[in-house]
Amino acid sequence: MDWRGVVADGVRAYGLSDAQRLELLALGRLDREPALLQMRLPLLLAGLACLLCGLGLIFAIAANWSGLARATQFGLLQAALGLGVLGVIVRPSLCLPLGLWSLLAIGGLLAFFGQTYQTGADTWQLFALWAGLALPLVLGLRSDVLWAGWSLVVMTAIALWVAAHAGHRWRAEADDVVVHLLGWLAALGVALALHGDWGRRAGCGVWARRTAACLAAGLVTATALAALFGREPTVQALLALLALGAAAWALARPDGFDLFNLSAVALGLNVVLVGGLARLLFNGPSGGAPFGRFLLLGLAAAGLLAATVGGVLRLARRPGSREGDDL
Template structure:
């Protein structure tokens, strides 16, 4: 049993109605029902993921025994069944749409593999994201938005052409315009969950799909820091991408601390990216000269300072958020007590008492 119930029972020991309500709350089988519903929903998602993955692996196997038309009809049939299941099976709608989203990717991969359309890999993922965006908007599910963010992020990475780690570290930056466009694309992707939350018919039931927001923000922060480090260490002069990345990271940190996008997990991600950005700049300044010992000492002190400042700052923010949550909870309790007192005063009016005396069954002297 939750310890909060004991505390509430100790605060009102003489109120039998409150004690009875707390007893019903303590013995209600709501938690097992919630656990069973979440377990059923999770198993549906796992089943959809396994079915769609099996279909994609079957396409990748490229079996020679089946004809092209048979493979194409099988993939299209799986897509059609998934879409129809999402329409007529309400409880399994999210799982069916998850399977349909993966089936669309398998269909595009099969067409590109079989007929050699000549399209680049990023065009496949961009088309995949565009086709899956329709039911992702209508379903308003954080699970589908997580998958869609991953598909769109893969398209952006492949468009830039730095998918391999070796190329990212040693190939060097491309044109300045392409770098800025790359940074702005990640900014757009990071803003997608927030923009979706502003539209009533696409808004998540909690108002904001926080997991997809964190995932999109994490991808954007990783891309900004990566392009900043590449621009910092592959050029003699600091290019434009490094300060622009710093401004984007700072703006994301501010919005994660203030305003409607305030989220402690997002703030932690932004703080990590800011530490990487600062330490990269310190490393360039420290190891540019000939004194490697002094540079190592400077970098170590900067790392310790960033670590100490980050930990103390995040702890202070966490304490502040907890105190604000406690104040809001206390305000709700005061409001509830005020409404309860108002109801009691209305029931205790003289008219209510006289009406109670004149109820049927009373005997007058």
């Protein structure tokens, strides 16, 4: 709620003076910036600056740095990583932005090797190596932001591993079911590790856990869509429904309720169910005009989404439910 707007409305309604308005603002501590904002804003701006600098470094590698020699490129990347790690040691108060810079610099250095020397490794191996090399840094700094970035790298490595072992194609054929199940189990293992007691002791916060859970749900949902819209529907679509349903059941329980992750999983369920209906309507032996089928699909999707939102809200308002990942 905009309390400043409430005070302004009250001033106009009751004809209060400027002195009374200022007194009201002071009573509500609205006459100054919030103390939490004053404490965190400089650190957040520094983190954003290091994020942009690290991404700029990676984008520069992607541009091949054609005007510089290989030794110069390698030296600059090594210097960037070394300065970031040294800065973390010398200035612990800036561990968040400098740690994020170091995490991105590791990726840039690996991208340089992969692009320059053509090691023959698949892309997923570079991301896996990136995650492995960055793990001591993330464990040492115990930052939610770094854990969120690390989980993004790990989940990318898992998704690329699945694609590499499915014939380097984003497909979901019947022969690839074991590969997809292993990828799902790996993604679920990462998400559960960050959600468990180990993750909390290691410094994982709410955003790291949410990032891992949402990416895992996204991987399962994407596989189900690929299974539905291939040449022939495959068993991965049914397995994805079962996996997402089990995750929704676990997240809806009062002792493990998580509104954010439950919403993400419920959205995945909606996407898979609507995708299955679309496959049935437009690829099956259904009759009728295409307009009618589109209308039916839209109404079914809207009704399913409304029912899902209503159910999630009822669970959130249920006595005994608590948001375990609340800020």
